[in-house]
Amino acid sequence: MFVEFFEAIRDFTETGGQVLLVIGLLIFVMWLLILERALFYSVWYKGLKKDAVARWNARQDRASWAAEQIRQAMISRLTIKLNGSIPVIQALVALCPLLGLMGTVTGMIEVFDVMAISGSGNARSMASGVSKATIPTMAGMVGALSGVFASTWLTRMSKREKTHLEDAMALDH
Template sequence: MIEFLEAIRDFTETGGYVLIYIGALIFVMWLLILERVFYINTTHVKYKKSLIAEWNARKERRSWNAEQIRSAYISRVSLKLNAGVPIIQALVALCPLLGLMGTVTGMIEVFDVMAMTGSGNARSMASGVSKATIPTMAGMVGALSGVFASTWLAKTSKTERMHLEDELQLEREIG
C-alpha cells in the first residue's frame, strides 16, 4: 500500500499539481457512473416491475386519461434513468480541458527554465515537458473512459424507456 501511494506521489510530482484536479474529477465522474449502473441494475428493475404491476392492475386502459397516466409513468422512468447523465457528460468534457490547463502550466515551466538557463539546456527543460504532456494524457484517458460509459448509460436509458413503452400497451378497441 505504501508503494502504491509513493507511486501516485511520484506520478503527481512528474505531472504537476493539475493531475490532482484531474484525478479528483475522474474519481467523481466514475462515482456518478457507478451509481447510475447500480441504479439501472437494482432500483430501476424493481421500480419498473411495480409500475407494470400497477398498470396491469388498472381496470380501464383505453381512455385519454389512461393514456396520460401511461405517459406520466414513462416520463418518470425516463427522468430517473437520466438523472445523472448530463452531469457525467459535463465532467467528461472537463477532463481534456483540465489536461490542457496542465499542458499550459507545464509549458510555462519550460519557458521559465529557458529564460533562466538559456535555450540549450535540455535536461532542465525535461521536467517542464513532462508536466506538459502527462496531464494531457491523463485528461484524455479520463475523457475517453467517460465517453464510453456515458454513451452506454444514454443507450441503456433509451432502451429501457422503449421496453417500458412496449410493456405499458394501451388497449384499443378494434372496430
C-alpha cells in the same frame, strides 16, 4: 505493497503537477457517478419498473385519452430517474481534455520560465516542465475516453429501458 503503490502515485502526481490532481479527482467523481448509474440500472430500477407496470396493469381504464396521459406521466417519471446523472457524467467527460489542456499550458509556462532563467534550451532543466505538460494531457484524454465509452453505454441502457417500459405499459385499443 501499499506503501510502494502510494509512492508510485505520489511520484506520478509530482511529475504531472497540480493539474493532474484535479484531473484525478474529476475522473474519480465521474466514475463514482458511472458506477451509481450502473447500480441503479441493475438493482433499483427493476423494482421501480415492476411497480409501475403493476400499477398500470391494475388500472381499469387503459384505452382513453386520460389513461394515455397517465401512462406518459408514469413513463416520464421513470425516464427522469433513468437518465439521472448522465448529463453530469457527460459534462465531466467534456471537462477532462480541457483540464488536460490546462496542464499542457501550465507545463509549457514552466518550460519557458526555465528557458528565461537559464538563458538557454538546456534539455535537462526543461524536462520537468515538459513532463508537466504531457502527463496531464494524457491523463485528461484517458479519462475522457473511458468516460465516453461509459456514458454512451449508460445512454444506450437508458433508451433501451425506456423502450421496454413503453412496451410493458401498452395501451388497450
